[in-house]
Amino acid sequence: MDYNISIRLDKRRKKDTGLYPVKIRVYGKATTKEKWYSLNIDLTEKKFEEIWINPTNKNLRGENKELRLKLQAIENRANDEAKSLDVFDFKKFEYKLFRKTSDKNNVQYHFNLAIRKNIENNKISTSESFRYTLNSLANFSYEIKKCPIEKLKFQYIDIDWLKEYEKYMLTKGKSLTTVSIYTRTLRVIFNNAIEATDLNTEYYPFGKNKYKILRTKKVKKALNNKQLKTLFEAKPSNENEAKAKDFWFFSYACNGMNLKDIALLKNSDIKDDKFTYFRAKTFDKTSEKKEISIYLTDFTRKVISKYGTKDKKDFVFDIVDINDDHLVQYKKIKNFTRYINDHIKRIAKANKLPHEISTYWARHSFATNSIRKGTSMEFISEALNHSDLNVTKNYFAGFEDSTKKDFANTIMDF
Template sequence: MEKIAKKAIISLYLDTRRELSDGTYPVKIQVFYGRQKLFNTGTYASAADFENSYKAAKPKGDRLKELKIELTSIVARANEVVDDLKVFTFEKFEKQLFATKQSLTNIIDHYKNYIEELDKNDQTGTSSSYLCSINSIIEFINSSRKNPIEVITFDMITPEFLNKYENWMIAQDNSRTTVGIYLRATRAIFNQAIEAGIIDKEIYPFKKYKIPTGKNTKKAIESPDLKKLFKADTRGNDYQEKAKAFWFFSYQCNGMNIRDISELKFKDLHGTYFSFLRHKTIRTTKEDPKPIIVPMTDYVKGVMEKYGNKKGRPNDYVFPIFVAGMDAKERHRVNQNFVRFINQHMKKLANANGMDIKGTMEARHSFTTQVTRKQGMEFAQEALGHTTLATTQNYWAGFQNETKKEMADMLMNFEEPKTKEKRQERIRQR
């Protein structure tokens, strides 16, 4: 097993593998930390000058003395970066070594770097949220300035600043939930900079300032209204008919998010059921995520037959929402448009029938309410893909497939749930 040095060792290295036309070679920083890696410095020297300046105790002549000062300062800067890094990695070292002082303390640049990282990982939704966050902060700062600023240093973000920003956001008709989302992104950027040793934890403003939290009320539609909505007449309105079909598809398929419906592929179909991994948590779950199993009821099959692709290869999409070749940003944009389509036409359908529906998340919340009442919390947690409690996973494994199918079929029965006693009696009779 390779032994890792306790601290990165810095030295200069004259790379004589390829001589330049003027007889000089690139001077590189040589870093040893378990393994060796070279970094360009942008400085060049001949073999003689390198030997007689940097390696000499007392260089002769002003030119060699100046070269020694330059090379020594490069080493000093590299060692300073090593000392600042709490956890050394070659990537962090390189980024901090060649960043300007302004860039290191400019929170805008830290946002940009992290957004680029998120985009590389196809985390487009999170990337979009961080972009909205920094754009909002920039807009707030420049709202009272004639000349816009391009640098926002970490020490400008004080508790007083955050309170003023929160008040400004509310005055702009933003919700406390939105403020919370934006400032949790800011807090994460601060934490990253502190962990990397770029800023001092003493300037951390979130000890005194508390990020607001919205109530985030999860509205569920009760059985009578679900039944009324399901039977609502959409004849002659193809848009409302399609929106209703996908809303109830989400409802019956374990409260499946529209993004997961968009991502569904033919390889996920397994005859009597299909399975999927939640797009929202697939990158954030520490352990290998467990697929969510959804029985193929007649209703589910009907929606697939009417609105899905008739056939496809394993990696082809079931529904023609995404197409092959779309990048992450394009998929995010198309999915958002599809969600807006469903929300817009479901709201019109609901209003025409004396109901108020906000959007697709109510299908998920309604599923949660219905299945919790009819089958219990443990059943609902597994069906929703929640993996917080390991015992939930084990409990769900004990349910038979017939029970899962019965539960899925039951979702389209909008009568009031049976009493607890009757449900328990039915379970005992199995």
């Protein structure tokens, strides 16, 4: 064993009551470090000696016997949790020890762990995805299985459970894409529990000859040249619509720049005739950070001039504030995106354009029209900040057939 665990009386500090705290001492042999964890039990030296060091049948009665059993249970559990670790680690040991024994197999507990971890890492959007999935599973578990989410164990979730959940979601009007997202998120939680050695792999319900997560082909929605011209020349009925149109086309003109990246763009990122930034969505997913360069045009300069902040030390646009924490930033960007989407839809409806248009369409419209203009796949891959060309090809595979047809007709135009 690379650790040593024992129950000790901490005589380093005597309390005002004349008692000493009883603690569990853990020594890591590899690190040669020790930690003492409080058990919220205080005893005299004599009482600790009677109960723990040299107990006799005479002394182990009533409260003394109960306390002895309690300390023994704590020591046994601490040893069991330490033994479950491949390599002893204080952080992992503490995580396992200081929780209810029922948390180990509890689905809600592991979801909450993932939510907290992502919030701590400032991944607010990802934490929300876990939260939405947990809420959906809670509704199904309670309504159909009559099991409150607090009592849902991993062992209850098998192939039949997942198929029933899939059917439940579809009858509720949820899309295949939503079912796929939620079940993939649940799979992450299963993997987390297995990695933490809280769950045996025999209970894993996904994979070959088990539950197959629905695979959906998401068609990339985009405006064609004629529709883009109509939208660009459309006359907004108010300032809100004008602002929505300006920011939609700013995204389009900046290689389909995500609205979050637009919100976080700083004046210091702008140098001469271009600006550079790192895409927030992929920044933490790759070890090699790719800086994206966008050259300014008359249109993008006009948008910056019209909506830019006066404080040149701050963000370019007044969407978030430099003093906002990540949670506040997330909420502001989410509200701003909803604002743009609501008003761009109104313009689209008034001009007989697709009503489902959103800021998401700007990125795909940029990619689609670049392809239609004969731009190489390599250029589009770099512009979209894809990790490699295969990602771009898969991205293109999701476009509508008309886009592929146009591309096929131009491929031999040398």
